[in-house]
Amino acid sequence: MTTRPVSPNLALDEVVAQRRARGETIAHFGFGESRLPVFPQLALRLAAGVHRSAYGPVAGDPTVRAAVAGYFGRRRVPTEPDQVVLAPGSKALLLALQIVVPGHVVLPRPSWVTYAPQARLARKPVHVVPIATDHGGVPDPALLRRAVAGAQGQGLIVLTIPDNPTGTTASPELVRRICAIAEEKDLLIVSDEIYRDLRHHPDVPFLSPAEVAPERTVVLTGLSKSMALGGWRIGAARFPAAGRWRSLRDAVLSIASEMWSALAGPMQEVAEYAFSEPPELRTRVAEDARLHAAVASAVHRLLIEAGATNSRPTGGFYCYPDFESLRAPMADLGIRNSAQLQQHLLEEHGVAVLSGHHFGDDSQALRFRVATSMVYGDSEEEQMQALQSRDPAGLPHIRRQLDTLAAALANLSGRWRRP
Amino acid sequence: MTTRPVSPNLALDEVVAQRRARGETIAHFGFGESRLPVFPQLALRLAAGVHRSAYGPVAGDPTVRAAVAGYFGRRRVPTEPDQVVLAPGSKALLLALQIVVPGHVVLPRPSWVTYAPQARLARKPVHVVPIATDHGGVPDPALLRRAVAGAQGQGLIVLTIPDNPTGTTASPELVRRICAIAEEKDLLIVSDEIYRDLRHHPDVPFLSPAEVAPERTVVLTGLSKSMALGGWRIGAARFPAAGRWRSLRDAVLSIASEMWSALAGPMQEVAEYAFSEPPELRTRVAEDARLHAAVASAVHRLLIEAGATNSRPTGGFYCYPDFESLRAPMADLGIRNSAQLQQHLLEEHGVAVLSGHHFGDDSQALRFRVATSMVYGDSEEEQMQALQSRDPAGLPHIRRQLDTLAAALANLSGRWRRP
Numbered sequence: 144m145t146t147r148p149v150s151p152n153l154a155l156d157e158v159v160a161q162r163r164a165r166g167e168t169i170a171h172f173g174f175g176e177s178r179l180p181v182f183p184q185l186a187l188r189l190a191a192g193v194h195r196s197a198y199g200p201v202a203g204d205p206t207v208r209a210a211v212a213g214y215f216g217r218r219r220v221p222t223e224p225d226q227v228v229l230a231p232g233s234k235a236l237l238l239a240l241q242i243v244v245p246g247h248v249v250l251p252r253p254s255w256v257t258y259a260p261q262a263r264l265a266r267k268p269v270h271v272v273p274i275a276t277d278h279g280g281v282p283d284p285a286l287l288r289r290a291v292a293g294a295q296g297q298g299l300i301v302l303t304i305p306d307n308p309t310g311t312t313a314s315p316e317l318v319r320r321i322c323a324i325a326e327e328k329d330l331l332i333v334s335d336e337i338y339r340d341l342r343h344h345p346d347v348p349f350l351s352p353a354e355v356a357p358e359r360t361v362v363l364t365g366l367s368k369s370m371a372l373g374g375w376r377i378g379a380a381r382f383p384a385a386g387r388w389r390s391l392r393d394a395v396l397s398i399a400s401e402m403w404s405a406l407a408g409p410m411q412e413v414a415e416y417a418f419s420e421p422p423e424l425r426t427r428v429a430e431d432a433r434l435h436a437a438v439a440s441a442v443h444r445l446l447i448e449a450g451a452t453n454s455r456p457t458g459g460f461y462c463y464p465d466f467e468s469l470r471a472p473m474a475d476l477g478i479r480n481s482a483q484l485q486q487h488l489l490e491e492h493g494v495a496v497l498s499g500h501h502f503g504d505d506s507q508a509l510r511f512r513v514a515t516s517m518v519y520g521d522s523e524e525e526q527m528q529a530l531q532s533r534d535p536a537g538l539p540h541i542r543r544q545l546d547t548l549a550a551a552l553a554n555l556s557g558r559w560r561r562p
Numbered sequence: 563m564t565t566r567p568v569s570p571n572l573a574l575d576e577v578v579a580q581r582r583a584r585g586e587t588i589a590h591f592g593f594g595e596s597r598l599p600v601f602p603q604l605a606l607r608l609a610a611g612v613h614r615s616a617y618g619p620v621a622g623d624p625t626v627r628a629a630v631a632g633y634f635g636r637r638r639v640p641t642e643p644d645q646v647v648l649a650p651g652s653k654a655l656l657l658a659l660q661i662v663v664p665g666h667v668v669l670p671r672p673s674w675v676t677y678a679p680q681a682r683l684a685r686k687p688v689h690v691v692p693i694a695t696d697h698g699g700v701p702d703p704a705l706l707r708r709a710v711a712g713a714q715g716q717g718l719i720v721l722t723i724p725d726n727p728t729g730t731t732a733s734p735e736l737v738r739r740i741c742a743i744a745e746e747k748d749l750l751i752v753s754d755e756i757y758r759d760l761r762h763h764p765d766v767p768f769l770s771p772a773e774v775a776p777e778r779t780v781v782l783t784g785l786s787k788s789m790a791l792g793g794w795r796i797g798a799a800r801f802p803a804a805g806r807w808r809s810l811r812d813a814v815l816s817i818a819s820e821m822w823s824a825l826a827g828p829m830q831e832v833a834e835y836a837f838s839e840p841p842e843l844r845t846r847v848a849e850d851a852r853l854h855a856a857v858a859s860a861v862h863r864l865l866i867e868a869g870a871t872n873s874r875p876t877g878g879f880y881c882y883p884d885f886e887s888l889r890a891p892m893a894d895l896g897i898r899n900s901a902q903l904q905q906h907l908l909e910e911h912g913v914a915v916l917s918g919h920h921f922g923d924d925s926q927a928l929r930f931r932v933a934t935s936m937v938y939g940d941s942e943e944e945q946m947q948a949l950q951s952r953d954p955a956g957l958p959h960i961r962r963q964l965d966t967l968a969a970a971l972a973n974l975s976g977r978w979r980r981p
Contacts, residue, residue: 144809
């Protein structure tokens with residue numbers, strides 16, 4: 144029996160929950176969950192969806208797929224309902240894609256913790272290609288070209304725009320260059336756009352590969368991040384309507400029918416409402432994005448002050464610092480790789496972050512991901528306060544956790560000071 | 563790209579829905595869904611679970627797992643919460659099991675449409691072993707012994723008690739014999755007991771392999787059938803606590819973390835309530851079982867009258883007739899195999915059933931599955947009427963569909979009469 148580990152971010156979240164239950168105080172920057180209250184209208188829709196107890200179509204009901212098609216249509220990606228598949232999370236859709244698309248898998252390095260294990264589950268050879276310095280989520284074009292130069296036949300490349308773990312957003316120019324290489328090298332593009340609506344400012348430019356190469360791009364999205372609904376498990380995919388990948392959706396539906404049957408009916412009711420984007424929900428998403436921007440920016444400044452190299456985050460709720468500059472003082476603390484760094488921060492300072500090697504990065508690099516969205520408060524009151532504040536990073540309950548992080552990082556450089 | 567078909571029962575359900583939407587009248591005996599209203603308390607729990615928007619533990623929250631453990635404990639299978647995993651349907655759990663358990667897969671013939679395609683997805687060699695005449699869901703012991711005589715190393719055997727498609731329940735004696743062979747041949751037993759609470763009478767004996775061989779049995783269950791909640795996608799598994807398979811749960815959790823993350827939080831709220839089995843819910847399950855028994859028995863009689871060989875159903879909502887006796891008159895109609903028989907009934911008589919070959923059965927045999935649980939009514943009123951009736955098969959809206967089935971079958975023997 145092949146025993147693999149549990150996905151490291153989910154595993155770390157469970158460890159933090161268990162330690163807190165035992166009375167430990169932990170500043171939780173280790174998990175990519177938007178810890179915010181459920182928007183009341185979404186709760187009402189769930190309750191209204193209780194009658195949806197039949198299995199229904201594997202892809203999702205036509206009305207739900209129409210809502211998702213509309214969502215994409217409003218984003219310069221005209222879509223018909225029969226290009227859409229709903230699922231219990233975009234993770235399941237991504238695994239189905241990895242299973243049905245033949246050939247190798249190209250992943251940016253670093254990239255989301257689940258892409259590579261899923262490729263292993265699907266028994267695919269993986270090419271890991273470093274990102275360009277400033278933009279995570281897509282590989283450096285020159286390195287990509289080199290990596291796939293010798294590759295035979297079809298393949299699949301996964302992009303994350305905006306990115307997890309770096310919190311950056313690939314530029315339209317970069318997206319165009321990657322799409323050109325994908326055309327040239329016959330790569331299907333899976334564009335994971337689950338953080339799309341959480342760009343920090345409306346002027347962060349965004350180009351979907353589906354606008355550039357619609358016949359070879361599958362777009363993944365979901366409500367976990369933008370609607371703070373991770374635990375409701377609602378994902379969606381948009382497939383090509385024409386071209387040589389036009390039968391890809393049918394192939395994924397086959398896997399779906401043997402893996403999850405259909406997205407739960409009441410969740411389809413929620414999806415139908417959410418993807419139709421009524422004004423009140425757009426307002427809430429904008430508020431969420433502003434909060435994520437404020438706290439991620441505060442963490443970014445804090446990381447720079449602590450001596451890290453860190454690209455300014457532009458979407459989602461992550462920073463991905465590199466502490467190479469502190470290698471010497473860290474060595475004095477016995478920290479020589481990213482796993483030791485994660486361990487040290489948790490055990491010595493009660494700070495949970497996720498080590499870079501989990502994202503496929505060089506295990507010797509002193510990098511980790513700081514998820515900034517779990518510190519908004521333990522109660523709904525604190526979370527609403529965070530949502531409504533002009534300076535959320537200044538709120539005492541958030542400030543306290545940022546200070547804990549800052550103190551832990553100061554310690555890495557030997558500049559330990561009690562906050 | 564490998565294009566496989568959509569699971570045939572789900573596909574047939576979509577075809578029926580599309581044809582009905584176009585105005586066709588179809589008697590739908592083709593899909594294993596319990597078409598009954600959601601029990602009001604379950605709807606209330608779903609609404610109460612809206613706050614469960616965090617991802618939480620992959621296996622499910624401890625309180626939910628405790629409820630599932632209690633469910634098994636009340637069924638002579640003492641269980642700790644850390645033996646339990648929740649999932650969006652038992653289908654996902656079964657696929658994870660097929661992926662992690664090494665070696666070959668042994669399936670009864672016929673058996674549920676999903677077992678074999680999942681084994682192919684997991685790239686496992688499959689041994690298909692015919693059932694004993696009277697009891698589906700488990701292979702004939704002598705044939706099983708012969709089939710695995712030459713097999714090397716570990717394997718996995720899937721049992722279905724009560725069975726889909728035959729609607730029969732393996733006897734305790736038969737279960738013991740299969741467990742003995744499993745011990746001898748080192749087979750992990752996956753016991754699919756999703757119809758357990760829908761036995762037609764309390765005196766239908768039931769023995770779980772988990773009582774006989776607890777260290778090599780995984781039990782699958784869910785709320786889709788007993789609670790008429792197929793579209794809510796709630797499944798659960800119970801794993802061995804000790805022995806050489808004690809790490810199996812961890813291996814499944816790893817797959818789970820890369821495939822579905824966790825069962826949706828509001829669905830966990832529902833599961834916590836349902837698996838704790840409050841009296842009002844037990845009453846409803848008993849009413850459901852009585853209804854399924856009444857209609858399945860009426861269909862059984864109708865099949866016998868039409869000339870079929872058919873084992874008396876004792877659990878769930880299926881019959882699995884064999885019309886070998888009508889081979890000659892069917893040949894006159896151009897029907898020579900089970901696929902043609904399914905096609906004929908749908909196209910000529912508007913009767914949807916699922917052909918035996920989809921269950922792995924001999925494609926030349928004249929067998930099909932009749933699912934008896936979709937005919938309870940199109941409205942909640944009709945469905946409640948069915949639930950409360952002393953003679954549900956006599957209700958006009960159910961009678962009409964049984965008559966359509968009877969007329970279609972009479973046609974097969976050349977004894978066509980308009981009902």
